[in-house]
Structures are given as structure tokens and as C-alpha cells.
Amino acid sequence: MPGYSTNEWTKYISLEMGEIEICDVTLRDGEQTPGVAFTREEKIDIARMLDEIGIEIIEAGFPATSQGEKESVKAIASLGLNAKICCLSRAIKSDIDAVIDCGADMVGMFVGTSDLHLKYKHKKTQDEIIDCAVEALEYAKRHGLIVRFSPEDGSRTGLDFLKRFYRAGEEAGADYVGAIDTVGIMTPATMRFMVGEILKTVKLPIAVHCHNDLGMAVANTLAAAEAGAKQLHTTTNGIGERAGNAALEEVLMNLRIQYGVDKYDTTRITDLSRMVQKYSGICMAKNKAIVGDHAFAHESGIHIAALLENDRTYEVFSPELVGGKREFILGKHSGSKALCYMARQMGYTLSEAETTQVLCEIKRLSELKKSIRRNELKDLIDHVVGQKFNTPEASAP
Numbered sequence: 001m002p003g004y005s006t007n008e009w010t011k012y013i014s015l016e017m018g019e020i021e022i023c024d025v026t027l028r029d030g031e032q033t034p035g036v037a038f039t040r041e042e043k044i045d046i047a048r049m050l051d052e053i054g055i056e057i058i059e060a061g062f063p064a065t066s067q068g069e070k071e072s073v074k075a076i077a078s079l080g081l082n083a084k085i086c087c088l089s090r091a092i093k094s095d096i097d098a099v100i101d102c103g104a105d106m107v108g109m110f111v112g113t114s115d116l117h118l119k120y121k122h123k124k125t126q127d128e129i130i131d132c133a134v135e136a137l138e139y140a141k142r143h144g145l146i147v148r149f150s151p152e153d154g155s156r157t158g159l160d161f162l163k164r165f166y167r168a169g170e171e172a173g174a175d176y177v178g179a180i181d182t183v184g185i186m187t188p189a190t191m192r193f194m195v196g197e198i199l200k201t202v203k204l205p206i207a208v209h210c211h212n213d214l215g216m217a218v219a220n221t222l223a224a225a226e227a228g229a230k231q232l233h234t235t236t237n238g239i240g241e242r243a244g245n246a247a248l249e250e251v252l253m254n255l256r257i258q259y260g261v262d263k264y265d266t267t268r269i270t271d272l273s274r275m276v277q278k279y280s281g282i283c284m285a286k287n288k289a290i291v292g293d294h295a296f297a298h299e300s301g302i303h304i305a306a307l308l309e310n311d312r313t314y315e316v317f318s319p320e321l322v323g324g325k326r327e328f329i330l331g332k333h334s335g336s337k338a339l340c341y342m343a344r345q346m347g348y349t350l351s352e353a354e355t356t357q358v359l360c361e362i363k364r365l366s367e368l369k370k371s372i373r374r375n376e377l378k379d380l381i382d383h384v385v386g387q388k389f390n391t392p393e394a395s396a397p
């Protein structure tokens with residue numbers, strides 16, 4: 001029975017989380033990864049799989065980008081998915097018109113609010129940017145869109161102005177406000193504080209959007225959720241601008257294991273990850289959490305010996321929970337139980353002396369940086385044992 005360990009430490013600090021929803025932005029921020037452009041068919045495949053997993057909101061694109069982008073978003077919006085379809089938009093009427101044309105349900109409307117963005121990007125004062133954002137918000141609301149009202153670079157924006165921005169959005173009819181860490185500067189503690197301040201300021205659900213420049217995106221997203229944020233932004237495999245965004249697979253598995261949120265079909269995660277790797281050309285490191293090739297691979301003898309007795313000894317959760325597979329790889333660090341198990345799988349029963357001999361050879365080869373794959377192991381055993389066993393595998397062509 002696939003399962004997972006519970007983090008017993010949570011009982012000492014009463015981790016709580018209110019209602020949450022995922023807004024996956026793989027097709028928008030994920031696609032902003034340099035060099036990545038999904039075809040319409042690829043976007044549709046990804047959107048369908050996100051929907052099957054149970055993702056509540058799919059940010060399908062930024063329609064103002066191009067005609068092709070608009071057509072892709074339109075196609076996704078007409079699929080009749082369970083998920084709501086969201087699009088990104090600047091505070092510009094023509095951007096919002098493009099969102100409306102696509103038939104999206106929701107718009108993520110943003111303006112830069114930090115002094116840096118005001119001075120160098122918008123060339124506007126704080127009052128001017130609020131006026132501009134509110135005008136766009138009201139326009140989107142008049143056209144029936146659900147509106148997320150976001151201060152881009154909010155995490156580098158002064159608290160007093162941020163509060164003014166959120167209040168203006170609430171008064172003008174926003175449905176969500178964003179806690180936006182555009183350059184990934186936050187920590188869990190500062191994120192919790194920020195969300196707490198927003199909750200004291202407005203009575204709107206909070207959407208949290210974290211970048212991974214300092215490797216904190218998932219931790220910050222979860223901290224925001226603990227503090228009361230409702231909508232969590234993710235991308236599959238954590239792709240996105242620069243160092244990317246909060247990885248969907250990591251957020252979902254943490255929600256399940258740490259917070260008991262089990263409403264998502266996590267068994268599709270590995271398939272989704274592979275699809276996005278193929279379509280984006282962005283391949284995961286072997287040791288990437290949850291979806292890396294080595295996420296459930298074991299070489300160490302002590303680990304494999306224990307795993308053979310009970311999976312939980314060296315895995316926090318079963319690979320089946322994410323549609324992954326456990327793998328034992330023999331090498332320098334392996335022991336006799338691992339070898340005997342692998343050999344048995346191939347139809348061999350090794351004596352103690354044979355086990356010692358084969359294991360020595362495995363360690364020697366491994367130290368020469370030679371891998372010991374299944375075929376090589378078979379040859380090695382045959383060689384050491386000095387005879388060909390008459391196993392189905394041995395006689396196969």
C-alpha cells in the first residue's frame with residue numbers, strides 16, 4: 001500500500017492551513033523561461049493534464065504577447081475543463097481586451113509598485129500607478145472577469161504604499177490581491193508577516209506568487225499558505241523566469257504530507273513532469289525532488305537492506321504516489337543484501353562466496369567510474385560464478 005510518513009513535529013507547532021487552491025502558471029510564467037515556447041497542442045496537453053490532477057486555476061498565457069498566444073489561450077478556454085482559465089495582463093485596456101477575446105474567466109492584472117519599478121519602468125508616481133491600475137481593474141470588472149490585483153515587485157515595495165494599493169483594489173472590486181515576490185527575495189518568516197499584514201488590510205483572498213532566485217520559492221509559498229494565503233502559484237518542474245517559480249510537484253506533495261491536503265491526483269505528477277521536460281526542453285537534474293530520475297533511486301547498502309524490509313525506512317513517501325518508480329543501482333556503496341536481491345530478480349541465487357566476489361568486482365568497477373547496469377551485472381555474475389545459468393534471461397536472445 002503506497003503511503004508516506006507523517007511529520008510528527010507538526011503536532012508541537014500546530015501547523016494550520018485554511019482553504020487553498022492552486023493557480024498553475026506553467027503556461028505563462030513557465031513559458032517565460034528563456035528559449036521556451038509551447039505550441040498550441042503542447043499547451044493543450046499540459047492544460048488537460050493539470051485539469052486531470054485537479055488544479056483549480058490554469059494561467060493559460062499572456063494574450064497580449066502574440067496572435068499565437070491568443071489562439072492557444074482561446075483553444076484552452078474552449079476545452080470545457082473544470083479548471084478556471086486565467087490570463088496575465090498589464091494595466092492596459094488592449095491587454096484586457098485580448099483576455100476578454102480569449103474567453104478566459106480570470107485576469108491577473110499587475111503593475112509594478114516598488115520604487116525601482118515606478119521610477120525605471122512605469123515612470124509614474126505612486127498615485128499615478130494606483131489610478132492606472134484601478135482604471136484597468138474597473139474595466140476588467142465591467143467585462144465580467146474575475147480580477148486578481150497584483151503589485152508586481154510587491155516584496156520590494158514599502159508596506160504603507162502596499163496597503164494603500166490593496167485598499168484601492170478592494171474598493172474598486174478586485175476579487176483577489178497578490179502577494180508577489182517577483183525577484184525571490186523573501187523568506188518564510190517575512191512572507192508570513194507580509195500575508196498577515198495584507199489580511200489586516202483587506203478582506204480579499206490572497207494569491208501568492210514566489211520566484212526561486214534564492215531557492216526559497218516553495219518554502220515561501222507554503223509559509224504564505226500557513227499565514228492565510230488561498231491561491232498558490234506554481235509551475236511544473238519549477239520552470240519560469242530566471243531560477244523559476246515554486247515547483248508544482250513540490251508544493252502538492254508538501255500539501256499532502258505536511259498539511260493533509262489530499263484533493264489532488266498526485267499520481268499524474270511524474271507524467272506531467274516528463275511532458276513539460278519534453279515540450280520545454282528544460283530537463284530536470286537527477287536529484288530534483290519528487291520528479292528527478294534519482295528521487296527514488298538507491299545505491300547504499302545500508303539503505304537498500306532496510307528498504308527491502310520496509311519502504312518507509314529511507315523514503316518519505318512511496319514513488320507510486322507520484323507515478324514514479326523505485327530503483328536500486330549497484331555501485332561502490334552497495335552491500336550484499338542489495339546484490340542478492342538484484343541477482344534474485346534476475347533468476348540467480350548466489351552463495352556467500354560468490355556474493356563477496358561479485359560485490360568486490362562491483363566496487364572495483366564503480367571506483368573506475370564504470371556503471372553497473374542490469375546487463376553488466378548479469379555478465380559479471382556469469383563471469384564470477386564461472387558458468388552460464390540456465391535462466392530465462394540467460395537464454396533470451
Ligand SMILES: CC(=O)SCCNC(=O)CCNC(=O)[C@H](O)C(C)(C)COP(=O)(O)OP(=O)(O)OC[C@H]1O[C@@H](n2cnc3c(N)ncnc32)[C@H](O)[C@@H]1OP(=O)(O)O
Nearest residue numbers: 032062064065066089090091092110111112121122152182
Ligand atoms: C513579472 C512578470 O512576469 S511580468 C510578465 C512578463 N512577460 C512578458 O513580458 C512576456 C510577454 N511580453 C511581450 O510579448 C512584450 O513585452 C509585450 C507584447 C507585452 C509588450 O511589447 P512592447 O510593446 O514592444 O513593449 P516592451 O516589451 O518593449 O516594453 C514593455 C512596456 O510595457 C510597459 N509595462 C510593463 N508593465 C506594465 C504594466 N503592468 N502595466 C502597464 N504597462 C506596463 C512598460 O512600461 C513598457 O512600456 P513602454 O513601451 O511605454 O516603454
Ligand SMILES: O=C(O)CCC(=O)C(=O)O
Nearest residue numbers: 108110150152153182209
Ligand atoms: O501578478 C501576478 O500574478 C504575477 C506577476 C509575476 O509574474 C511576477 O511578478 O513575477
